[in-house]
Amino acid sequence: MKPKVAFFDFASCEGCQLAVLNCEDILLDILGLVDIVEFREAMSETAPRFDVAFIEGSINREQDAERLRDIRARSTYLVAMGACACIGNVQARSNFIAPAENFQRVYGVEDRNMVQTDPEFWPLWAHTRVRAVKEIVPVDFELRGCPLVPEEFVHLVKALVTGATPRFSTQAVCVECKMNENECVYDQGETCMGQITRGGCKAICITNGYRCDGCRGILPHANLAAHHGLLQSKGLSEPQITNRYRLFCSAESLGRVGRTGHDK
Numbered sequence: 001m002k003p004k005v006a007f008f009d010f011a012s013c014e015g016c017q018l019a020v021l022n023c024e025d026i027l028l029d030i031l032g033l034v035d036i037v038e039f040r041e042a043m044s045e046t047a048p049r050f051d052v053a054f055i056e057g058s059i060n061r062e063q064d065a066e067r068l069r070d071i072r073a074r075s076t077y078l079v080a081m082g083a084c085a086c087i088g089n090v091q092a093r094s095n096f097i098a099p100a101e102n103f104q105r106v107y108g109v110e111d112r113n114m115v116q117t118d119p120e121f122w123p124l125w126a127h128t129r130v131r132a133v134k135e136i137v138p139v140d141f142e143l144r145g146c147p148l149v150p151e152e153f154v155h156l157v158k159a160l161v162t163g164a165t166p167r168f169s170t171q172a173v174c175v176e177c178k179m180n181e182n183e184c185v186y187d188q189g190e191t192c193m194g195q196i197t198r199g200g201c202k203a204i205c206i207t208n209g210y211r212c213d214g215c216r217g218i219l220p221h222a223n224l225a226a227h228h229g230l231l232q233s234k235g236l237s238e239p240q241i242t243n244r245y246r247l248f249c250s251a252e253s254l255g256r257v258g259r260t261g262h263d264k
């Protein structure tokens with residue numbers, strides 16, 4: 001019996017699902033190993049139970065959390081897929097803004113009092129907080145990155161099918177950056193999140209001429225105080241440093257870096 005696999009999306013750009021579909025050279029091999037029973041991006045069928053549920057997207061509303069709990073209850077393994085599902089991603093920046101203010105900014109409503117009192121509006125924002133999947137249900141595996149790394153997706157599927165233990169990098173992006181023999185961007189007067197960011201992406205951004213912005217999230221053992229001091233020494237202001245930490249890692253950085261409450 002092939003394992004039954006399903007894909008679900010929440011608040012996301014669907015780029016991680018596309019990254020999976022774009023694994024053209026090995027997709028047929030993968031399809032030979034598993035039975036994909038639900039995948040809105042590619043098919044219309046649904047299924048009652050799954051051996052593996054892949055979850056893309058952050059969880060923003062209570063009805064999304066309920067849907068996620070239902071998927072968890074029907075799954076043997078649950079995989080958070082991409083930065084949105086693993087750490088909240090850029091949309092979690094709204095956690096730092098008062099909900100009514102956020103709604104006002106996004107939808108261009110001029111009267112803030114109306115946002116807070118009009119029953120047409122308040123249900124849309126009153127209970128909204130962007131959360132990573134693991135803040136709501138237990139997660140068995142994470143495929144980090146924005147988007148996920150296709151090789152890690154394939155590695156995980158093969159491990160789940162064969163019963164092997166999947167292995168992901170526990171080192172900083174800097175390690176892979178050095179292995180690629182890149183010149184460090186600090187030597188070019190730039191700054192970088194690579195020292196505190198989980199590796200596994202082969203330092204693709206630096207290798208292609210940019211810096212690391214930290215889309216794979218903060219390493220558990222990262223020395224944030226030292227990194228913060230380094231960014232300060234390079235002339236970044238506190239708001240600039242806060243923005244760097246919050247760009248991708250908003251949900252994960254709550255309570256670890258920067259201010260933890262609403263900005264306003």
Ligand code: SF4
Binds near residue numbers: 013015016145146148
């Ligand atoms: S992690 Fe990035 S690519 Fe994947 S769904 Fe979220 S925004 Fe899109």
Ligand code: SF4
Binds near residue numbers: 186
């Ligand atoms: S460029 Fe960034 S990831 Fe590469 S070595 Fe320097 S700090 Fe580390």
Ligand code: SF4
Binds near residue numbers: 146198201205206212
């Ligand atoms: S280099 Fe940094 S920003 Fe780029 S993919 Fe890797 S973790 Fe993400």
